[in-house]
Amino acid sequence: MASLADETRATLTPAMERPKRNLFSSWGVNIAIAFTALRTNLMRSLLTMLGVMIGVFAVTLAVAVGNGAAESITSQINNFGSNMAILVPEPDDGDQGGPPRRSLERGRLTMRDLKAIQNEVPGIRAVAPQLRQPVDIVVAGNSMSSEAVGTTPGYGEVTVHLADAGRYISNSDVRSAGRVAVLGRTVSETLFGEFDPVGETIRLNGVPFTIIGLLEEKGSTFGDDNDDTVIIPITTMRQRFVGDTLAGPDDLLLAFVGFEDGVSLAQGKKDIVAVLSDRYSVKPGETTPFKVRTTEEFVEATSVITGILQAVLVSIASISLLVGGIGIMNIMLVSVTERTREIGLRMALGARSSDIRNQFLVEAAVLCTLGGTVGLILAWISGLALSNYADFPVPVGIGTALGAIGFSAIIGLIFGGYPAVRASRLSPIEALRTE
Amino acid sequence: MKPLVETRDLVKTYTLGGETIHAVNGVSLTIEQGEYVAIMGASGSGKSTFMNMIGCLDVPSEGTVLIDGIPTGNMSSDDLAGLRNQKIGFVFQQFNLLARTTSIDNVAVPLIYAGLDTETRRERATAKLIDMGLGDRLLNTPAKLSGGQQQRVAIARALVTEPVILLADEPTGALDTRTSEDIMAIFEQLNAQGITVIVVTHEDDIAEHAKRRIEFRDGEVIEDHAVENRIIAVPRGEEAA
Numbered sequence: 001m002a003s004l005a006d007e008t009r010a011t012l013t014p015a016m017e018r019p020k021r022n023l024f025s026s027w028g029v030n031i032a033i034a035f036t037a038l039r040t041n042l043m044r045s046l047l048t049m050l051g052v053m054i055g056v057f058a059v060t061l062a063v064a065v066g067n068g069a070a071e072s073i074t075s076q077i078n079n080f081g082s083n084m085a086i087l088v089p090e091p092d093d094g095d096q097g098g099p100p101r102r103s104l105e106r107g108r109l110t111m112r113d114l115k116a117i118q119n120e121v122p123g124i125r126a127v128a129p130q131l132r133q134p135v136d137i138v139v140a141g142n143s144m145s146s147e148a149v150g151t152t153p154g155y156g157e158v159t160v161h162l163a164d165a166g167r168y169i170s171n172s173d174v175r176s177a178g179r180v181a182v183l184g185r186t187v188s189e190t191l192f193g194e195f196d197p198v199g200e201t202i203r204l205n206g207v208p209f210t211i212i213g214l215l216e217e218k219g220s221t222f223g224d225d226n227d228d229t230v231i232i233p234i235t236t237m238r239q240r241f242v243g244d245t246l247a248g249p250d251d252l253l254l255a256f257v258g259f260e261d262g263v264s265l266a267q268g269k270k271d272i273v274a275v276l277s278d279r280y281s282v283k284p285g286e287t288t289p290f291k292v293r294t295t296e297e298f299v300e301a302t303s304v305i306t307g308i309l310q311a312v313l314v315s316i317a318s319i320s321l322l323v324g325g326i327g328i329m330n331i332m333l334v335s336v337t338e339r340t341r342e343i344g345l346r347m348a349l350g351a352r353s354s355d356i357r358n359q360f361l362v363e364a365a366v367l368c369t370l371g372g373t374v375g376l377i378l379a380w381i382s383g384l385a386l387s388n389y390a391d392f393p394v395p396v397g398i399g400t401a402l403g404a405i406g407f408s409a410i411i412g413l414i415f416g417g418y419p420a421v422r423a424s425r426l427s428p429i430e431a432l433r434t435e
Numbered sequence: 436m437k438p439l440v441e442t443r444d445l446v447k448t449y450t451l452g453g454e455t456i457h458a459v460n461g462v463s464l465t466i467e468q469g470e471y472v473a474i475m476g477a478s479g480s481g482k483s484t485f486m487n488m489i490g491c492l493d494v495p496s497e498g499t500v501l502i503d504g505i506p507t508g509n510m511s512s513d514d515l516a517g518l519r520n521q522k523i524g525f526v527f528q529q530f531n532l533l534a535r536t537t538s539i540d541n542v543a544v545p546l547i548y549a550g551l552d553t554e555t556r557r558e559r560a561t562a563k564l565i566d567m568g569l570g571d572r573l574l575n576t577p578a579k580l581s582g583g584q585q586q587r588v589a590i591a592r593a594l595v596t597e598p599v600i601l602l603a604d605e606p607t608g609a610l611d612t613r614t615s616e617d618i619m620a621i622f623e624q625l626n627a628q629g630i631t632v633i634v635v636t637h638e639d640d641i642a643e644h645a646k647r648r649i650e651f652r653d654g655e656v657i658e659d660h661a662v663e664n665r666i667i668a669v670p671r672g673e674e675a676a
Contacts, residue, residue, distance in 0.1 A: 028553070029547050029553075036535060036536065039535075040534075040535055341531070342533060345531045345533075346544065346548075347492075347516060347519075348490075348492055348519060348525050349519070349520065349525070349544050349545040349548060349592070350516050350517065350519050350520025350521070350545050350548035350549065350596070351516060351547075351548045352512075352513040352516045352517075352548070353512060353513065353516075354513070355547075355548060427493075428492045428493075429487050429492045429493045432492065432527075432531075
């Protein structure tokens with residue numbers, strides 16, 4: 001029997017000095033153990049991974065679709081003319097939408113208003129009025145319906161849509177109310193095919209016009225074909241087509257103010273409102289007879305919508321990831337139960353509970369990360385396919401990719417956590433006794 | 436001689452269906468360094484429970500266990516894990532090797548928990564396997580080894596951290612007589628090298644290899660004496676695999 005003195009001395013010496021572990025090395029071992037375990041139950045591992053794979057695939061694609069929608073809308077707005085304010089002769093009581101406060105108030109916007117804006121507001125690149133009229137276009141042996149736009153030379157600049165064959169309408173065309181037309185590519189190709197129509201005569205609602213130029217091809221904005229159009233001088237439009245439908249001889253239905261690059265649109269809008277308010281004697285806070293919106297506001301409004309769209313998509317997709325995570329938890333619980341004896345053995349050989357916990361955490365994280373990686377690759381391929389064949393950008397960026405991988409590892413740690421802790425709390429002797 | 440394992444009034448009780456069972460009932464004994472002890476007893480005699488407690492796998496209900504002079508009563512489970520890792524080597528009846536894992540990796544498991552790096556682990560595991568005559572079976576998985584070879588891998592694993600005590604629970608229970616003799620020869624050698632060997636068995640033949648025999652019945656020690664006419668197992672060379 002040891003004496004009491006012996007025992008005391010023994011107690012005073014530090015009980016168990018184990019060398020400090022090489023953390024990296026023990027994680028390496030855990031990863032190796034995890035792969036062995038996954039290989040051992042290959043089919044089960046693959047099926048479990050499938051859950052996470054589908055979840056990550058769905059979430060990644062949802063994020064990408066949302067980003068793509070936002071990107072597409074922004075680029076379409078930019079395509080139409082980015083640094084721009086749009087003016088409409090509609091009463092605006094400051095509330096977005098809703099009926100005007102006083103029904104007597106009518107909207108008003110005239111060519112003179114636009115000129116005043118051009119003269120008084122700084123930073124303007126070009127202004128352009130717009131009157132539109134559906135027209136039947138007839139040439140010898142061919143005809144179609146399109147829309148004529150009555151405007152001034154500034155329109156091409158503001159909408160970034162100039163003539164690349166022949167010429168655009170000029171100020172002198174506007175002054176003389178000339179019967180000249182610039183055709184969009186869709187119109188020109190429908191009526192003339194490959195033939196160069198500059199100099200030919202067409203009839204718009206029976207009125208003969210000379211074709212002076214062709215607009216460069218622009219494609220669609222929100223499904224509207226920008227090339228299905230005919231540009232004519234605004235004066236001609238007034239005289240020949242829409243004069244009697246307007247409130248006054250100088251009235252407009254729409255006007256664009258394009259600003260120089262780098263000019264603040266918010267400031268530009270303020271300036272425009274100030275000029276017009278002065279002209280219409282509107283006091284601050286009163287309903288104005290005109291409405292001014294900037295492209296910036298459109299982008300903001302649509303980004304709110306695409307943000308909501310994305311949130312909804314991601315929430316739905318997350319449910320599948322949650323189900324995948326529960327699958328992981330389920331399989332890890334099975335794995336812990338199946339390997340109780342192994343856990344007992346490892347504990348007998350000196351594994352601490354944290355060693356056992358980490359072993360199973362790593363296994364779950366590896367399972368999830370593998371599944372997540374495959375899901376990400378599938379999402380990336382689908383994104384490419386959608387971008388190429390559906391004409392809709394679905395960008396799976398590096399941020400989305402890293403997020404997806406990181407997120408699936410976290411899913412592994414969260415859903416693997418409970419089984420791992422359960423394993424680490426087993427008593428070594430109970431675990432060893434398990435058959 | 437230095438007391439290596441010491442128990443004082445060791446009690447382990449279980450509650451089964453409202454009834455308290457004394458699996459081990461007040462056992463005090465000392466095993467000194469270099470001893471070769473056989474712990475005997477019928478099934479249910481308390482010998483396995485006793486072994487689990489001196490192996491620090493199980494916690495006593497009452498009393499204390501001292502390993503190498505260190506009282507274990509107030510140790511945390513992590514400290515007990517460290518104690519098992521450094522001081523005690525376990526050999527089990529069913530070998531308890533990890534399936535689909537090579538001999539080297541099986542033997543290296545305790546070294547992972549000792550915090551050694553991969554290279555040192557491989558070196559030490561290889562050396563122990565060569566000591567056990569398994570130099571040509573380093574990369575075999577348990578499924579490709581005979582029972583005797585598997586138990587020798589298990590012994591190499593028990594010894595790889597250089598423990599002071601080897602605890603063997605029915606080490607030959609799953610082996611035939613000839614192979615059992617080989618294993619006993621290994622124990623004989625290890626004991627000659629100074630390792631304290633404690634074998635739990637219910638077989639008289641096996642117990643007769645030990646130098647001291649402790650017999651349990653109903654949770655108490657009923658016999659504790661030196662073995663007369665002990666059998667000394669000698670290695671018979673390479674086993675026919």
